[in-house]
Amino acid sequence: MPGEILPKSSLLLKPLLPIENSSPKIMGTGDWVQLENISYKDDKGIERKWERCIRTKPEHSSIDAIDIHAILLTPIPKVLLVIQYRPAIECYCVEFPSGLIDPSDKDPIDSAQRELKEETGYLIPKEQFELINVPVAYEPGLTNSCCYVVNVTIDTTQLIEAPIQQLEPDEWSLQTISLPVEGLLESLIGLVKSYNGLLIIDSRLHSFAIGLEYSKFKF
Numbered sequence: 001m002p003g004e005i006l007p008k009s010s011l012l013l014k015p016l017l018p019i020e021n022s023s024p025k026i027m028g029t030g031d032w033v034q035l036e037n038i039s040y041k042d043d044k045g046i047e048r049k050w051e052r053c054i055r056t057k058p059e060h061s062s063i064d065a066i067d068i069h070a071i072l073l074t075p076i077p078k079v080l081l082v083i084q085y086r087p088a089i090e091c092y093c094v095e096f097p098s099g100l101i102d103p104s105d106k107d108p109i110d111s112a113q114r115e116l117k118e119e120t121g122y123l124i125p126k127e128q129f130e131l132i133n134v135p136v137a138y139e140p141g142l143t144n145s146c147c148y149v150v151n152v153t154i155d156t157t158q159l160i161e162a163p164i165q166q167l168e169p170d171e172w173s174l175q176t177i178s179l180p181v182e183g184l185l186e187s188l189i190g191l192v193k194s195y196n197g198l199l200i201i202d203s204r205l206h207s208f209a210i211g212l213e214y215s216k217f218k219f
Contacts, residue, residue: 017043019042020041022038024036024038027051030056032055033053033055035052035053036051036053037050037051052142053143054145062145062146063101064100065098065145066101066115066147066149067097067150067204068096068097068112068115068151070153071154072156072178073153073154074156074178077180077181078178078179078180079181079184080122080154080176080178081096081176081177081178081205082095083095083174083176083199084174089200091198091200092195092200094188094202095205096204097115098115098147099119107131109131110126112131112150112152113126117166118165118168119167119171119174121162121165121166122154122159122163123163124152124154128154129150131150132150132151135148136204177191184208184212185213188206188209
């Protein structure tokens with residue numbers, strides 16, 4: 001049945017066991033990130049090694065960011081997105097509005113409200129945000145960084161004033177774009193192709209668009 005929750009024992013052939021990890025060894029530290037070497041023991045007790053990149057920050061938490069899934073209720077429902085230059089990939093990226101969780105934020109909704117206002121200009125009351133209170137891994141083969149997803153629906157006919165971005169200096173390239181929910185994947189692919197290698201789709205946005213396509217099929 002759709003949405004049926006199966007017992008853990010029926011989902012996997014092998015149980016998920018706790019893994020013994022050693023204290024990370026710091027290999028190098030930059031202004032924002034740190035490279036670590038970690039050791040752990042597999043299910044046979046064999047010690048294995050891995051290298052990972054973590055954010056440098058006062059609080060020890062791997063949940064350090066939020067992604068905002070914002071739907072604009074225009075005559076045709078649209079997904080609110082941002083495009084910005086990402087130095088790590090030497091390219092522009094189309095992605096969800098997002099941002100780091102500040103230590104002073106009382107909860108991730110505070111972060112979402114602030115980042116949505118800064119990046120897109122939309123100031124939305126906190127009660128309109130829906131937090132999906134399950135951490136999502138960014139790139140688990142590379143980093144321990146995780147995020148929360150926050151959903152919000154914006155009725156553009158109820159806006160008192162036009163949205164005005166409040167960007168940080170290092171967000172000089174950030175601009176907004178809204179694409180129809182219907183046919184989102186096709187729109188994204190067409191957008192990327194039109195910029196001849198200058199633009200790439202963020203993997204989380206691509207998965208979201210693929211999911212919308214899959215939802216149309218009856219398996």
